[in-house]
Amino acid sequence: MAAHLSSGRVNLTALREAGRRELREFLDKCAGSKAIVWDEYLTGPFGLIAQYSLLKEHEVEKMFTLKPGRLPQADVRNIIFFVRPRLELMDIITDNVRREDRGRSPQRDFHILFVPRRSLLCEQWLKEQGVLGSFIHREQYSLDLIPFDGDLLSMESESAFKECYLESDQTSLYHAAKGLMTLQALYGTIPQIFGKGECARHVANMMIRMKREFPGSQNSIFPVFDTLLLLDRNVDLLTPLATQLTYEGLIDEIYGIQNTYVKLPPEKFAPKKQGEGGKDLPTEPKKLQLNSAEELYAEIRDKNFNAVGSVLSKKAKIISAAFEERHHAKTVGEIKQFVSQLPHMQAARSSLANHTSIAELIKDITTSEDFFDNLTVEQEFMSGIDTDKVNNYIEDCIAQKHSLIKILRLVCLQSVCNNGLKQKVLDHYKREILQTYGYEHILTLNNLEKAGLLKLQTGGRNNYPTIRKTLRLWMDDVNEQNPNDISYVYSGYAPLSVRLAQLLARPGWRSIEEVLKMLPGPHFEERQQLPTGLQKKRQHGENRVTLVFFLGGVTYAEIAALRFLSQMEDGGTEYVIATTKLINGTTWIKSLMEKLEPAPF
């Protein structure tokens, strides 16, 4: 079920196992049959840790989604609420508990499992509603870092960026540090910590402090990770704003990947049967899981979309040839062998069919004129062309009332690539946006300014060209088919964040001191002492393992770029990626927008 987690350099199955163990222990505390009431948001992340079968083994007989009203009938001893510590969820729970029929026998016991942690405020809230006493067990389940793939961990905390950079609420950093402590407990102390940015500094401080305060945490596990690199998202505000051009990145940009699942329009996936054409088209979106457990997906996910077609066609030929084999199977033995391979071939074929369909869906978008125009403007900005005046395309898009998020992405991109906009340009965009989309968006614009995504150029100096040149962020000769540089993931633009990781590994940050000073926040290095005997003696030719932690979110294209570096023959470093949330420009900007609809309560 989770074989893909052990495919990488670091076996992340252990982390998943730890999570499962904790879950079992909690379930066993509540003796007897049980029903779980789920905060719906949690089912996705939990699905990456456990299947229903595990719960069933521990006497979970029913599962419901949390909603107001009376709890469904279920003949169980225990009702357990799995919830995030949020007050509006406490209100629903209160309602559920109040409506419970007291006369029923046998009585059902209530419990709460807070994910990722208990909250004093929520409990206080329940107490004021007079229901706190109804709960026998109130526990927390610290689901800090969830393994998504063999080399990828995420906290799936959507508002982490907003909280850190807009509200100065560092709770998510605390969780990040805790997650890192768990990792170190399982995979050994990480001897070297590098970081860039305010938040990175905080996390490193917390880790060091936690280690000092729990001397017991000094473990005797041989360290798996050599280096930890902590990166603030606001060190590189540019990358998420650009449209990702890898296969996985485009799937995320267009359809949105959530907890490794994507929902696609069903038409292309309709099983067509002879003689039945057209009718019974499914109307529900087709849901697919995307991870490296699928061989073909693992091969194409990180490629530039332009290189995907040729792989698919090559695969098609191989599979066709394999099926042709049946004509050559003459003896019973040969036929038997062919049949034994059939399941594998069928899986390969259906995987190929799915990805051919997805590629077609994406191609319809990427060949549209608007996608092209949008990309042209993005690339002009990133390569430093005309970033200091009002852009015609953006104006046109506003006039045609394209989605506000698209407009904001472009304007912010221009601002970042120009180290802030001139007063006149900024005012012009602001006015156009407010007049077309509504004055209340002044609050969103304000948030973007606070986060540094949109700003006024001060001092009249634009340092982006220097940063671009020194870090070689724009590559003119990009090879999408057989890339030789990370810039292939954006067809020309090399993600700044990943460049920093690359330069850290070789030749080291000392070579780019000047540029590091231009980027926000401190950069630093810390060492954690290892007991003698655990110090690594590197075999010749053995790669180092670096954990890159993106505080505030990471895009699939950045992940692809890091995987590309891992696979470079003479790279010398393999990367594991962790983040507060997997993001793209759209979800990111959305998280910063002022919620304009009144709350549902």
Next chain:
Amino acid sequence: MSRARADEEEYWHSSKFRAFTFDDEDDELSQVGAQPPTRLTPPRTVLCVQTVSLPQLKESKRAVNSLRDIVDDDDDDLEKVSWSGEPVGSISWSIKETASSSSSSSLEGRDTSLQKGSSSYAALPKQVSSYSLSSLFKAFSDTGVKNYAPELRRPKAEYKDYSNDWSPRDTVRRMQRGKVCSLERFRSLQDKLVLLDEAVARHDGNVITAVLIFLKRTLRREVLFRELEVRQVALCHLIHFLKETGEQKLLLDLLRFLDRTEEVALSQYREHLNIQDVEKKREFLKGCIGLPFSAEDISHIQDHYTLLERQIIIETNDRHLEMAGQSEIFRKYPRKASILNMPLVTTLFYSCFYHYTEAEGTFSSPSNLKKTFKIPDKQYVLTALAARAKLRAWEDVDALLTTKNWLGYTKKKAPIGFHRVVEILQRNNAPVQVLQEYVRLVEDVETRLNLATKYKCHDVVIDTYRDLKDRIQLMAYKCKVERGSAEEEKINSLLNNMQIRWKN
């Protein structure tokens, strides 16, 4: 041998296996390459994106299709997924499975329970997934409960852990682990501040907020503000907390104390989002005008107020007009929604649609809006054009784009460029005669030719080739016009015209 082979074929073809096929098998892909986009200088790298390997996609598609009759999709035991893709046995799948009390094991039964399930989720707000502070307080805003100090009495379960003399550090550490602690025994200001600093040093919002609530309840306001001013992190948490719980008054007091005037203004302005009644909202916005906004923002706030004021007048009037049924425009095109709270440009469109001919003196006239809000020419023309074209009022379109100079000569002018004019008209199904007139005015020859060809404005194409003296293209175009039509005749007469000096 051949017999065996035939049997084998027979087996494959007659088996119940049916193959996956794609919906559209036609060749629509090939034409993509044939449409050269008309734009100036696309960076080279962008071009690569455009040339997505279509033939290869087609190839794999064909291969997949060619495998039909070999294997089957339906009874495939390999991937145990329900149609929605949820692996059978996954948690979200099982919720639906175990929740449907009727033990229908059929697929149909499962599907309906799926749908029921998903519609009932609507009750749950799911947009935010935060684990931390920001999300904790959503529910407070309406309830007005103000006092939620951390639990002070000890629940039974905690008895054995309880001790009276935890140091501030231990207290914070215990709170971090979710244990219940009494804060009441920290009495002196000194103790309270040590406690706060200890909490802040751990960056745990849950604990920081709990301590802040305690301080807020037990310290005088001036003291609290003064101490927080030198503790920025704690200060941020309190501001965030007050925002989320809707303690507007205390928040504004605090921001004023800190001299953060712009924030005071914005924070107060944000309140208007919670006001449903438009009259009250208008009054509220009026009050916002005097707030200390930044110089750039103040004019927008003023405009917001003026716009809503204007919309209320228009709405009252128009609702009346519409109900009376006297006005033809409202009878013919009933309003789909009220204009209240719509953006400025939408309001302008509305006004151009329903009130185009009104004099500048009336509040609902487009020219009045244009003047009041200093709407740039470009924006105005674009919006008016779209509105009039939607009504197919082609004379209005003509008038809108016509300017008179001081000698009385008229001239066509479009601040948005005539190619955009053509686009808008075309979208509103303008007849060729109308379209043609504006295609002719597109300045860039190549764009003009493209548009004219695309929208079959034959006259423009012919005239343009004539002006370009391009005999070959003109001859080529002959086969695109109808046999025996006036256009064909025109081409013939041009081609026979000995006066023209063709360039080829």
